[in-house]
């Protein structure tokens with residue numbers, strides 16, 4: 001199965017698909033060479049999954065659509081060869097790992113594609129072990145596929161796809177349910193597969209922040225294909241040719257970018273990135289001003305301040321560019337020479353006054369910088385202070401409590417305790433996040449709180465809570481989007497149904513079948529269908545997964561609005577940026593126990609806690625958390641970035 005370097009792995013000519021609903025993608029003309037790695041970007045519903053499905057024939061051979069044009073993989077016509085005939089050259093990781101599982105046992109599942117290709121049985125065992133290892137799934141060998149968490153299943157799906165060393169690897173959001181280690185495993189597996197077998201990879205991914213890791217955008221595939229809302233190819237560009245206007249367009253369209261690129265996009269070209277009219281001293285974090293009231297003569301500091309025309313973003317990017325990627329601590333963004341000299345320095349009133357007088361918090365400054373580029377200053381409405389505190393609820397409002405909760409799972413004889421000794425209380429008016437590594441017990445805890453899983457010990461007390469499942473399809477019961485939202489509501493609730501459809505951008509799709517929506521549209525529908533009910537407590541299992549930037553912000557705002565209306569909200573997430581920007585409180589699960597009940601800011605600043613929970617926030621997020629004065633500052637910066645991203649979309 002060695003790579004044939006003379007043939008393009010993928011060649012498409014005027015390739016186009018249109019579903020019966022009129023939605024579709026294309027025309028697309030592509031040539032992908034061996035070893036090349038391509039990222040497909042675009043807003044929800046732009047046709048990313050459809051494009052991937054056309055490359056291996058699932059559209060139109062398994063999912064009906066009108067397809068025109070041609071696609072060849074490894075020199076073979078996909079239409080002529082068929083899906084089965086491509087099995088030796090194409091590996092696929094679908095958007096929903098559950099729907100791709102064929103066999104009850106993990107080892108058999110990963111061996112299946114090899115057996116299917118009649119690989120020598122003596123080679124299958126070692127190939128399976130290697131693939132599991134590359135996918136970070138060695139620990140799952142011997143487990144039953146029906147007993148895996150979402151993220152665990154996603155690793156197994158990756159292992160099965162890479163096991164036969166395909167020439168083309170198609171990955172549709174392979175990290176959507178993964179924790180930091182899982183994402184590292186995906187990045188590593190892609191590198192190894194490309195290097196060792198010359199495979200080409202085509203990757204659809206929303207979570208670029210996490211996939212990029214501390215290396216930033218440089219770690220991402222070097223070619224980006226960007227689809228527009230209309231399903232047409234907007235850009236096919238090498239990553240180092242991305243310009244600020246293109247980045248801004250992507251943010252405006254609703255694409256997620258790694259934080260470093262997003263800052264570049266939001267702060268604009270020229271101006272903010274290379275400085276601008278910032279008051280001298282503004283670079284010094286206000287926290288420093290408060291903490292160092294008695295600093296002394298320090299020529300380097302003076303020089304630094306005098307030359308202080310560097311924007312905050314530029315500075316964050318520069319500091320991050322040091323590439324040590326190590327632990328950030330408070331004050332880490334101060335010029336290191338300054339930090340080192342500080343203990344020995346003497347009085348210096350000039351600097352002191354300068355620092356103290358800067359008076360602008362890091363957050364205020366970012367808000368100002370962010371606002372400046374969206375519109376002329378005069379048009380920018382003052383940014384209201386974000387609501388960082390929980391919303392007050394009446395003292396007699398019911399709470400949802402778990403008392404010494406324990407859950408065991410699996411068949412008799414192989415039962416495993418997956419949750420133990422969990423005590424917690426959810427309050428109305430509060431948005432709480434639930435974080436933890438894959439398999440730590442998040443979905444299990446949510447199911448228990450919703451009364452869907454019976455505890456082995458302990459109890460849940462409180463009113464019935466609504467639950468949005470990790471896999472949206474698990475909760476669909478109706479045949480149209482509108483009926484799905486209206487399910488269980490009285491007929492006079494029709495206006496509320498229409499409101500919910502509009503809020504989640506589903507009005508256009510109201511008569512479509514829920515199962516035929518794109519991944520992000522399904523996620524939005526599952527949330528709309530829960531939020532429309534007025535349960536006092538809302539539980540959501542990874543509400544942001546599979547969503548583009550705009551939809552994700554919309555969902556987080558909807559959850560906060562529910563809390564502001566007096567409901568209690570608990571959502572699980574692997575996206576620590578969402579947690580930091582929108583949760584009042586965060587529960588940290590590790591290996592079935594509640595490791596911490598804290599605030600997002602305190603979690604981000606606690607290296608030890610992050611490490612023991614297996615959490616790795618993007619470097620820039622950690623840096624921000626260490627620099628800001630308080631939660632209000634952090635939330636202010638993150639939500640200002642969201643507001644700016646949405647405003648760019650509106651402006652476009």
Ligand SMILES: Nc1ncnc2c1ncn2[C@@H]1O[C@H](COP(=O)(O)OP(=O)(O)OP(=O)(O)O)[C@@H](O)[C@H]1O
Nearest residue numbers: 019023044045046047048049050516517518519520
């Ligand atoms: N089987 C189908 N029948 C009819 N319409 C479909 C079908 N599958 C997808 N669509 C529609 O085609 C459009 C493109 O869907 P696709 O899943 O390719 O989008 P996507 O870019 O991958 O979205 P997401 O980021 O939300 O996963 C969407 O508007 C979707 O509703």
Ligand SMILES: Nc1ncnc2c1ncn2[C@@H]1O[C@H](COP(=O)(O)OP(=O)(O)OP(=O)(O)O)[C@@H](O)[C@H]1O
Nearest residue numbers: 147149150151409410418438439440441442443444
């Ligand atoms: N039916 C089952 N039988 C045995 N073990 C199970 C079963 N379902 C889940 N588990 C195990 O329980 C643990 C907790 O699973 P859960 O789905 O709650 O984790 P999670 O934190 O939501 O993970 P993820 O982030 O991957 O979605 C995992 O180790 C999983 O393998």
